[in-house]
Amino acid sequence: MKHLVFRTALLAALAFGGVAATSPAFAGCYADYKAKQGNPLKLHYGVIQLPDSACGSVAMARPMVAARIAKGGWTLLAVIAIFGEDGLAKRRASAGAYYLRY
Numbered sequence: 001m002k003h004l005v006f007r008t009a010l011l012a013a014l015a016f017g018g019v020a021a022t023s024p025a026f027a028g029c030y031a032d033y034k035a036k037q038g039n040p041l042k043l044h045y046g047v048i049q050l051p052d053s054a055c056g057s058v059a060m061a062r063p064m065v066a067a068r069i070a071k072g073g074w075t076l077l078a079v080i081a082i083f084g085e086d087g088l089a090k091r092r093a094s095a096g097a098y099y100l101r102y
Contacts, residue, residue: 028085029055032095033065035074044074046098047091055082068102 029050036043046069054064058079066076081087092099 029082030084030088031058031061031065031082032080032091033069034077034080035069035098036077037073037075043077044098045094046102047088047095047100048102049100050082058082065102072102 029052030047031050031054032045032047034043034045048065048068050061050064054061058081061079061082062076065079069076
């Protein structure tokens, strides 16, 4: 009986662990974008972290990015790409002050 309980608990733990490891499909989701401000014209390139709900496509990310940068007076020109944590390092220098600012 003890073996059956232990075996059941072990199988449940393994099954839960496998689901937990794969369930956040976009854990650490980011986007890079281009934005502008008017008169005088200013442009910037930035990197922003996104919630999982906005990570399915560039089209899904666009409204989230636009709303967040609008708080700083910026207008979104384009969401360039969506990427994971592995793409952060190579974009940091290019984004400068707009690296994870919004």
